[in-house]
Amino acid sequence: DAALAAAQEAAALAPQLGPEGRTWLVRLQAERLRLRWLAGVDADRESLEDLWRRAVEGFGAYGEVYERARSQVRLAQVLLTSGRRQDAVSLVEDATATARRLGAQPLLDEAAALVPLRPDVRAEAQAVALTPREREVLSLVAEGRTNGEVAARLFISTKTASVHVSHILAKLGASSRTEAAAVARRDGLL
Known part of the structure; x- marks a missing residue:
């Protein structure tokens, strides 16, 4: 009305x-x-x-x-x-x-x-949907890196790396790091 x-x-x-x-x-x-x-x-x-x-x-x-x-x-x-x-x-x-x-x-x-x-x-x-930093993190996750290793490589805290990984999983609709890497490879995001 x-x-x-x-x-x-x-x-x-x-x-x-x-x-x-x-x-x-x-x-x-x-x-x-x-x-x-x-x-x-x-x-x-x-x-x-x-x-x-x-x-x-x-x-x-x-x-x-x-x-x-x-x-x-x-x-x-x-x-x-x-x-x-x-x-x-x-x-x-x-x-x-x-x-x-x-x-x-x-x-x-x-x-x-x-x-x-x-x-x-x-x-x-x-x-x-992925920020440039999330793309960097995704690339390292796809290599099998842990959050600690991602953090060390990118000079960020482990907690920040974990938050980036969580955002990536949500944006890609993936339930695991492995699935996120598979989606990234399949869709040409790497």
């Missing part, structure tokens, strides 16, 4: 808004309709698709790359339910490239959950 009231109030101002304001208004309308759609309330899929397309175009027109990528992922979600997988995959791959460039891990995760990525795209997305 609050979103609807805000959208109606903003719509009254639309003639006075610039491209950025109009695009954010479209985004607000799209998010409201998306929530109704996800809740199973009367949401018109064609209107939803149209609003997200307008958001993608609007954010692209004035160079708001993150919001454009996020809108692409939301549009892809709608397209997938319409059976238009190829169009959705194309949008997700474009959004993934942007998110990877920006280091926007939550957006990378959202995109990957929506459309499983090709192995080469998945590896690039995961590579961005």
Whole structure:
């Protein structure tokens, strides 16, 4: 209800808004309709698709790359339910490239959950998730080094090495150091 009231109030101002304001208004309308759609309330899929397309175009027109990528992922979600997988995959791959460039891990995760990525795209997305220091630690872990050995090599404390290893395991979805090394080799992260 609050979103609807805000959208109606903003719509009254639309003639006075610039491209950025109009695009954010479209985004607000799209998010409201998306929530109704996800809740199973009367949401018109064609209107939803149209609003997200307008958001993608609007954010692209004035160079708001993150919001454009996020809108692409939301549009892809709608397209997938319409059976238009190829169009959705194309949008997700474009959004993934942007998110990877920006280091926007939550957006990378959202995109990957929506459309499983090709192995080469998945590896690039995961590579961005790791900081340069985590990549150094991963390289040493893959050699079979202990946390103490990693710490000595990188001139950090053992506790810091342990924290890096924990972050790497979480980011790679690995349950052990051995699995992390295997994932890293498989996905070309080393």
